[in-house]
Amino acid sequence: MVSPLDHKLLRDLWRMKGQATAIGAVIAVGVLMLVMMTGLTASLSETRDAYYDRYRLADVFVPVARAPERLASRLAEIPGVSAVETRVEGRALIDLPGQVLPVQAQAVSLPDRGRPSLNDVFLTAGRMPASGRPDEILLLQSFAFAHGLRPGDTLRATMNGARRGFDIVGLAQSPEFLYTTAPGELVPDDARFGVIWMGRSGLAAAYDMAGAFNEALIGLSPEASEDAVLAAVDRLLEPYGGAGAYGLADQFSNRFVSEEISGLEAAAVGVPPIFLAVAAFLLYIVISRMVQSEREEIGLMKAFGYTNTEVGAHYFKLILAIAVGGALAGCLGGIAAGRALIGVYTAYFKFPFLVFQLDPASFVTGVTVSILSASAGGLFVLRRVFALTPATAMRAPAPPNFSRTGRIGHSLNRFLDQPSRMVLRRLTRQPGRMAGSIIGIASGMALSVAMITIYAGFDRTIDLTFSVVDRSDVTVSFTHPVSDKTLFELVRLPGVERAEPVRNVSVVLRHGLESHRGVLIGLPDRPELNRALDADMAPIALPERGVVLSDVLAEMLGVAPGDMLSMDVREGRQPLLQIPVAGTAQTLLGSPAYMDMEALNRTLREPGRVSGAYLTIDEAQADAIYAALQDMPTVAGVSLKSQARDAFVRLMNQGAGAIRYVMGAIAFIITFGIVYNAARIALAERSRDLASLRVIGFSKGEAAFVLLGELAVVTVIALPVGAALGYYLSFGIAAGFSTDLYQIPAVFDPVSYGQATLVVLGAALVSGGLVKRELDHADLIEALKTRE
Amino acid sequence: MTEAAYTTKGLTKVYGEGRSAVHALRGVDLEIPAGEVIVLLGPSGSGKSTLLNIIGGLDRGTEGLVQFRDQRLDEMKDAELTRYRRNHVGFVFQFYNLMPSLTARENVELVTEIAADPMDPDEALALVGLKERTDHFPAQLSGGEQQRVAIARAIAKQPDVLFCDEPTGALDSQTGRSVLRVLADVNERLGSTVLMVTHAASQAQMADRVIHFADGDIREIVENRKKLAPEEIEW
Incomplete structure (x- = not known):
């Protein structure tokens, strides 16, 4: 049987559904953030590892000028080496119709027969090149997509000085080339670097590598020491022009993908706790006020004979219902948001499949933090409630005493009308409570400041990199170090x-x-x-x-x-x-x-x-300059800063940096939730006074002034406090967003503070509007009957 | 009979709908003369407070005409009702409803600041015998004193009508009598119509007219030929 107290619980929840939803929503977004971020990073790491594993990505990469094939068996004998695959690779330039600049590419050999034992490719369309057909190639899918190329199309490319035509027979992805970057550039760009796979003998012929290799791939056994293997490999290949073996950690694509994932991980570790802490603090304030406003009922229940424990348990259930409800909603939302985002990131990282992984610890953390903070808020006030004698509830409510603090600002009184005095005295009577509201809204402001500062930080990174550090328009890279006299040739080009x-x-x-x-x-x-x-x-x-x-x-x-x-x-x-x-x-x-x-x-x-x-x-002569550069034999590549800049912006808006928009949205929800809750609580606490004002002839606007004036003052005080908190918070969040590839500075930018102020003021205006609407529709008679 | 302060015709008030509908007022026809003390008597739920709320401009009837002097209250918009309350009506509540953050004088000033032709707040407080306690906050006043501040607040605007819903309900009888004395004084000095809802039948003895309510309608209206002074009433 459901006890009467449980009935009361359900009805209380229904009665305060607006407030409960607002509190629950703040908890939910805090938990959502945590679950989403940890699930996202766990899934991405798992997927990356599974992808690497399935396509046998090498552990060690060994570039060498030219080594005879027989060295492969010597490499395999090195202790700790479990697999060796040799191949030929080389630079190529792809001519695309309609493109002034040729696109740089890397040509990579595939075994003439069978699949490579390391660094296999994932065929996404078409078929593998047939053996004995040096004109058949696979093309990197992302590059093909960027240029609208399909199996069956042809392609012209220059390899080792010779221009040849190729048939694209298939498209492929590879864990080795998740990200490709033109030489000398840092930011990946699918369109500006291609990868061509073709049969070993054909490629060896093109690069004069018959019976030799210029790259070895090595797989390590689990117990192997990578450093020892690297040293042994370097020693072995030194006479053949070994350029230094390096591990997977230094491989460009992996480094980039791993950086991005650890960027997300850093954000997952650093940012959600801040959000959750703000949510927890808000919850504490709201719950403590809510329980306080129930003191009459608590006294009554005690008068009926309920024990402190029973009454305490009753309110605890109410708190738990909201906290657990919010946390569960957050978990579900986090899973949903994580799934949605992981789709985006899977596409971004070009993973061919997805291993969706949830982090159970994040659920536990989210729910526990929510319950603890809610309980702390409840316990704190329930202690006072237990001290309440039943008789208190039977008496007419004594008006709160303003005699001590009501005189504060006495000299101001001359200038204030009565409604303004009411606002002022409410603020000064319970400075602790007001401080709570102020800190609550200030936290919202701090989150907004920090997030908007981060947005500005991203812009600053772009601006500093592409306008201040690098002021050129074009970067030219040579095939090899050349005489500085080559520069004169460049300067002589018109434009x-x-x-x-x-x-x-x-x-x-x-x-x-x-x-x-x-x-x-x-x-x-x-x-x-x-x-x-x-x-x-x-x-x-x-x-x-x-x-x-x-x-x-x-x-x-x-x-x-x-x-x-x-x-x-x-x-x-x-x-x-x-x-x-x-x-x-x-x-x-x-x-x-x-x-x-x-x-x-x-x-x-x-x-x-x-x-x-x-x-x-001179931009007007750009095309002529590119054409001239293309004809210079020493020029290996030309990159335009505008393209590099675009690629970087794309990277920051699609990669780990993109999460800042999600976080910004969540910060906004929390900010709004905090301000709205503050307004709702003020309304609940004052509904009787406000109804009295309406009855004695105050208009809706005049009555609302008494309520919203308080919110306005609290908000105005909270803004500078929040700005200061936000200043420090932004360093933490900026660090969370910075990766080894790019740094996000926390810049003090008045515009960010202005925007954050607008966000908070906007939230305050909307909350004020919502609360005022409620006030306007308040039943004057009912409100007057309510005893506090 | 003098000029009517209020006229109602066929005034009904229904809460809820269908089977669960509650008829709080069932077609009340009433004329309330100006300048009198009127007491509304009746058991709980008989409709007296509902009537008071409607003619006080706090609530609207479901059907029927409500007129204050020559103004139709039932046709007024919210803002007009607010103006009506502000300019013509004073309220005294069972639980006083003072603003705890304002002193006694400031509570009165709350009304005098917005009223058309108010009296001096100190004068209003003197009328209720609280000249010495004008700077006290509600928490520093007894229940009777708080109620007298509420009355001072209500009369300070020199209202045409004073509505009192159980004004002595939360007071002991001696304090209650002093509150009734103030109401009687206001009626005599300012000529305000006083409408009072009470459970204490004996308080009807101070009224010019007593309206008995039952089941959402007027059972009878009794003119009181032998008005007693509040001090003479026992309850």
């Missing part, structure tokens, strides 16, 4: 306004146990187009000796100016150098290391060499 050389060198930087595989950028003296900048955005004069590291890289390697780095050069003579860190530079994209170009060339004993150039051009 080229300025050309600045750059010397990029592949290096592995090491400090202690930390290492970083990347590119050392040699810049000329006082460059104008691509610059190393300090924290104040002032150009850094690169010293005669030593490297300047981006602060991210310095942090990664754990070095400070003055420390020594070991630099393992992966080009030319491949010297191993010791070099001091001369300073750090601020960058938000990538983790570059800079050096004075001449000093770098001197160090490498390759004076006067450049590997690329930055150009500014």
